[in-house]
Amino acid sequence: MTTPSGAKRDLRPAGCGGDGCSARDPWPLHHVRHRTVFCRLCTSCVLRYHPGSFCVSCFDLLLDGGGASPVVRCSRCSSIAHSACVLEAAPSFVCPSCSDAGGSSSYFSLGEEKSIDLKSAKVLLAAAKLAAASMGRVAACTRADAERKTKEAVVARKRAREALEKVLLLSQSEKEKKNRVADQIAAPSPQPQVVDSKKKMPKLSSTVAAMVGQKRVQNRERDRWMRFQEPIGMGQTLVQGTDKNKWRGMKEESSKVLKVGMLRRKKLLLLADCGPVVSDRLKVNILTIKCSMLQRISHVLYSCFSDGTNCAAVNASP
Structure with a gap:
């Protein structure tokens, strides 16, 4: 399905996005971030959105060091101007925008021929510098935000890797535990032998023990009955009157x-x-x-x- 050209114009309008701007087909359009919103503004709207950043008479930016000379503030808004550029007294100073509040005043007005004179060039240069400074601040904030998110991503990746390694170790230990339990069920381990501190004589087998017992009994009987081998002492005295x-x-x-x-x-x-x-x-x-x-x-x-x-x-x- 093809999108009509009118819908494209509605999605991305070609005109200025400033509030109350009556300019028709303004040129050029500047990209500015105003109150966390990205806008495409004409040169006059850029200057009106930054009233205290430039001199309304000579259009020198005060951000570049142009504020070293004394300035005068508008009695109705926050616009400022150099004292040397203003002929009126300070208390009665009114900026061009406030003096022509009912009209359609514009800092950057081009004719049908769209020729740029010295004043228009100064206005365009001031608007371009303000837009560049705004987008520079946006780029710095975006860069800091990207670096912060990158660090957070690195930390999150490290934590995820550690979590995966921990899960892998737990799964391996659980698997080994199940294998040990299965091995114990298949072949029960022998009971641990309690080793006495005192040395014990090795136990003989039943056959050897029977032979040793039999030999001891035989030796005991032999020692007992060998006593009868001793000769019985007979009296050597002769009885009186007996025959030899x-x-x-x-x-x-x-x-x-x-x-x-x-x-x-x-x-x-x-x-x-x-x-x-x-x-x-x-x-x-x-x-x-x-x-x-x-x-x-x-x-x-x-x-x-x-x-x-x-x-x-x-x-x-x-």
């Missing part, structure tokens, strides 16, 4: 009994090394042998003493 040959025979008989008993005990002790199954039977046999040995020894001693007594009685008889 008979006493020698009884002594040989008792030593023979001891030797037989010792040989039997050795055989039994050798059999005891075969295992704990035979040890109970060996104990019974050893006790039986011990009783029989004691019985025979006591019988020999009894017969010895009884014979000695009889011999003594026979020798004592007449």
Whole structure:
């Protein structure tokens, strides 16, 4: 859909945008920012929007140092003029705009030929400088605003990057935590062993412990029954009145009994090394042998003493 030319003129008017301006097709138009609003004004409207910035008689800008000389203010508005340029007294000074308030006064009026004289050139130069200063201030403010926004954008970008890195680290840690939990569920970790400060002996296996216990029992039984290998001391004193040959025979008989008993005990002790199954039977046999040995020894001693007594009685008889 094509846009008509009239709509374009409405969107961007070609005339002056000043309030109460009656100029028709003004030339040139200046870009000025007035009260935070961008406007396209003619030369006269630019000067009317900046009444205290130039001399209304010579059109010298006071911003360039033209205010060093004394000035006179208008009694009706804020316009100023150099004292040297004004012929009237200061209290009764009225600017051209206020003096021709009812008429259509203009600082920059061109004829049909649009010729520019010295006064028009000064007016155009003053308006152009004021417009340039206004747009320079706008450019400085815009530049400062752009730099501020650039710094804010850099800070925001840095914060966004840090936030993304933090989110990435959190996601990785959460993923690792889930993996550890899954691994623990799949293969439970062994219970931690409590290490005692004191050194403990290493535990033996059940087979080795049984063999060690069996060996200790066998050694204890051997030490216990080896005591019977010691020879029993016999009295060396002879009974009065006994025969030496008979006493020698009884002594040989008792030593023979001891030797037989010792040989039997050795055989039994050798059999005891075969295992704990035979040890109970060996104990019974050893006790039986011990009783029989004691019985025979006591019988020999009894017969010895009884014979000695009889011999003594026979020798004592007449």
